[in-house]
Amino acid sequence: MARTKRSELFTADEIAVVHVMNRVVRRCFLIGVDPASGRNFDHRKRWIEDELEKSAANFGIDLIAFSLLSNHMHLILRSRPDVVATWNDLEVSRRWLMLCPIRKDAHGKAAEPSEAELNAIRLNPDKVSEIRSRLSNISWWMRLMCQRIAQRANREDGMEGHFWQSRFRGVRLIDEQAILAAAAYVDLNPIRAELAETIEASDFTSVQRRIRSLPQEGRPAVAENPPLEHTAVEPEPSGPADAVDSPELPFSKASKSSPTPTATPVHACLRTSAPNRYLAPVQIDEQGDAIGALPSHGKDRCSDKGFASMSAVDYLELLDWTARKIAPGKRGMTPTDAPPVLERIGMKPTAWCQLVKHFGVLFRLVAGRPHHVDAFRSRLRSGPFYLPNKTRELLAG
Template sequence: MPKARSELVCVSDTPFYHVVSRCVRRTFLCGKDYATGRCYEHRRGWIEERIRLLASVFAIDIAAYAVMSNHYHLVVKLCPDDAAQWCDDEVLARWCSFYKGPSLVQRYRRGDNLCAAELRRVEDYAEAYRQRLGSLSWFMKCLNEPIARQANKEDECTGHFWESRFKSQALETEEALLSCMAYVDLNPVRAGISNAPETSDHTSIKERCRPEFNLAEAIARQTEQQALNEFLVPLKPLLSFEGTTRQGSPHGIPFGFDDYLKLLDSTGRLSRSAKRGSIDKRALPILERLNLDPGRWCQRATGFEDSYQDFRRPESRQKVA
């Protein structure tokens, strides 16, 4: 019998999880449907942008992702301690960037005078939202449901877009984390739709290798198109590589990024009988393909966050109290 989600996701055991969500009947609802000739490639951009937007609001970090034609992979780190440090006003602002919230919360955020009982109720709402903002299940709900609605609206149809609830897998060791990240980043290469990980569209490895790509602008455009409420936090970068393991739970990925690139490159050159693609064994090493030496790359990687810009609306620049 399948286990309850609460038994599968436990931060005290590990904060890292591999998540997979597939389209209904595994059809190409995010790629080119060769049966009908219709192309839905643009929906991969929807999912990628939504992932990065939600990660900036939730207490969840993204270590790796890959959006394919009929499914997507995520490697996430849950950070409930971050949510515990947010004040009630910040929690309400984060949650209300996606949902209007009850009328009482709307009145509170407008600055209306509330009685003591109403203020206590607002505190209860804030605590409930704080728990949600650290929940993987709520993260996936906020990711999958709007994508399904948007796709069904485009297709002028109703019904399921995703075949079931997402599947999650705990990554309890460093080896499990790194092997899973490599598996996710190499998905387009294995599927034969890309020749190299750094050129694979809609993947975390391309974003890490090409930080000059301004994802913030793409997300800001989507924010305007979907008429979301005020968004008050800057775009969060992908979870960083720490280089060495710290005592206790590491904040980032306990591995050097240049070492991870070499690991990814060597793994991608291995042929698998069940998969169509692999990196050409005659190709240059990945650091040479990127025209980078390890020393310069380490300096660039440590300044990775500088490439992310605050994409809040002009009228919403004021920080949350």
């Protein structure tokens, strides 16, 4: 069966949110602990995190969520051609040369481009136009990142050939429910795989970075019992930075029962060294946010636009509640009351948990409410995209 062209799902000249997954060859554990040989390749996850940070700082693409496991990775990316359009030709040239440097410094990092290097691009209108398009192209993000990780890993192993199994898989997310469910699916990957017991203990994930960016007093309490040590194979996906977004009550178990909540000081929420500084903010305020592209005021990410109609605190609480529901063997009392945010976005608790737990098999190419998927059309064909009956039944009503 022919593979669907990516241009049917998303293109560089439109704002698109995409769930991306890529796997190493032969389902080996080349970016984690290999149970067969006992070798630990976790340091390669740090390579990927470094590439994610560099890409987020220079591409016109928002990094919404990520999780890195031992044999595959998940990302949620949002292309932002509207932000790229606000950059002049000099900025476009500079960003490209930071991604694909001509020279490197003593530490192997991209050296600040010279005027001659910048002029070689910005004085060539055709080249500037091509690079401007690349900077909001998710395929180019994945191409550069995966190529560099593969070359580095092959050098380390003294090997040649493919490191990644095939081209990455991309699922277009077309409504808020799909984006939120996909983000939760990605952030809770280690818990579903029984590699972590809590979201704060989920290493190499965006949710752990968001938690670590909260003020110390607002962080979730760490479980008294240490995470279980597992050697089980991670489940196979099936199927074909900021600081707290608003000065709200910090996320913690104690804060839920506190009779007089205390607001998080604004200055504590604006630390430029926050571990999640290159991630897209959680909250999108349709009434309070400025209209337009909203380019980032900092240098670590593309824009300051959020992705959900809830605060970072509410998002973390939703993840914590969901983790307890989809991992019933997890220590601790399972909460009975669903977070009010589910009602606000029109999701039943049972449907939400099933959506997060099985997102990878419920959607193939396009994810969203059935009526949204049925109405979605690609630029290359007029027919609707297929949505499994079990997905329709789950999201009915």
